[in-house]
Amino acid sequence: MREFYSIAWGVHDPTERHKQMADWLTKHQYLCKSSDFRVIWNNLSEWAGNSDSHHLRALVISGYKDALEREKK
Numbered sequence: 001m002r003e004f005y006s007i008a009w010g011v012h013d014p015t016e017r018h019k020q021m022a023d024w025l026t027k028h029q030y031l032c033k034s035s036d037f038r039v040i041w042n043n044l045s046e047w048a049g050n051s052d053s054h055h056l057r058a059l060v061i062s063g064y065k066d067a068l069e070r071e072k073k
Contacts, residue, residue, distance in 0.1 A: 008047035
């Protein structure tokens, strides 16, 4: 999750930040716990800024649901 945070504060172009955040959420969703996704969700508007979108929110929700299923096993 540290990498996601560094994208938020290190990439200043909103289009590039959105792309990198979406890529990170797609590639790393299986490494995060549901609690990590809650932190991302609660801070996404601040971290993404102008890059916040329905697409990013959908990736976070999907990752959260998958994490809950993994944690049940």
